[in-house]
Amino acid sequence: GAGVSQSPSNKVTEKGKDVELRCDPISGHTALYWYRQSLGQGLEFLIYFQGNSAPDKSGLPSDRFSAERTGGSVSTLTIQRTQQEDSAVYLCASSVRASPWNEQFFGPGTRLTVL
Amino acid sequence: GQQLNQSPQSMFIQEGEDVSMNCTSSSIFNTWLWYKQDPGEGPVLLIALYKAGELTSNGRLTAQFGITRKDSFLNISASIPSDVGIYFCAGQLLRDAGGTSYGKLTFGQGTILTVHP
Numbered sequence: 316g317a318g319v320s321q322s323p324s325n326k327v328t329e330k331g332k333d334v335e336l337r338c339d340p341i342s343g344h345t346a347l348y349w350y351r352q353s354l355g356q357g358l359e360f361l362i363y364f365q366g367n368s369a370p371d372k373s374g375l376p377s378d379r380f381s382a383e384r385t386g387g388s389v390s391t392l393t394i395q396r397t398q399q400e401d402s403a404v405y406l407c408a409s410s411v412r413a414s415p416w417n418e419q420f421f422g423p424g425t426r427l428t429v430l
Numbered sequence: 431g432q433q434l435n436q437s438p439q440s441m442f443i444q445e446g447e448d449v450s451m452n453c454t455s456s457s458i459f460n461t462w463l464w465y466k467q468d469p470g471e472g473p474v475l476l477i478a479l480y481k482a483g484e485l486t487s488n489g490r491l492t493a494q495f496g497i498t499r500k501d502s503f504l505n506i507s508a509s510i511p512s513d514v515g516i517y518f519c520a521g522q523l524l525r526d527a528g529g530t531s532y533g534k535l536t537f538g539q540g541t542i543l544t545v546h547p
Contacts, residue, residue: 319472346532346533348533348534348535350535350537355539355540356539356540357434357436357518357537357538357539357540358473358518358520358535358537359537360534360535360536363532363533363534365532370532371532371534406472406473408472410533413532413533414531414532414533415460415461415522415523415524415531415532415533416533417533418475418478419475419533419535420472421471421472421473421474422472423470423471423472424470424471424472
């Protein structure tokens, strides 16, 4: 498909476990963004990549959250020692480049539930 | 940090009615955008506004970028059942402390729209 894809679509985990969320951006898009959407809330910026570099990690809620991107393509968001407050939909977006002039295209998200 | 206040939180309307929702900010944005999110999907861009005072239409949608750069509204005319969803406003800066902005979006809380046939 031509759009942004994310996997898994749903993830249920137990408190304290680690989880990995994957994002496949649109081919050729150099910029990749992660957002978090808590129930009934708007999207909250977490981190962005330009290529494989993450110049701004300021949105990551705690040091339990990390992200990487390899080959300028796939990105993985890792949450260690998950807590119940981590439950949310994690959305990924990509754009041609990291600029306010380039539209961000969103994936369908991964719904994370921490029991 | 910057916050956007979006209202109303939810709307229940009859098919054919017009809808209006708005966003306000405590600080200036250079770009205002409006997105729609369907269940189980990511947000999709509806309209982007780049200039203060700008009024832009896209079919039955009309949006305006407030003259103060701190607010925006979205109108939907003659609503139809497929308009159901969550509508988000978002703001962007063209420049930040580090130079040219990388396009970070700051979102409002969303407006849930229900259209009764």
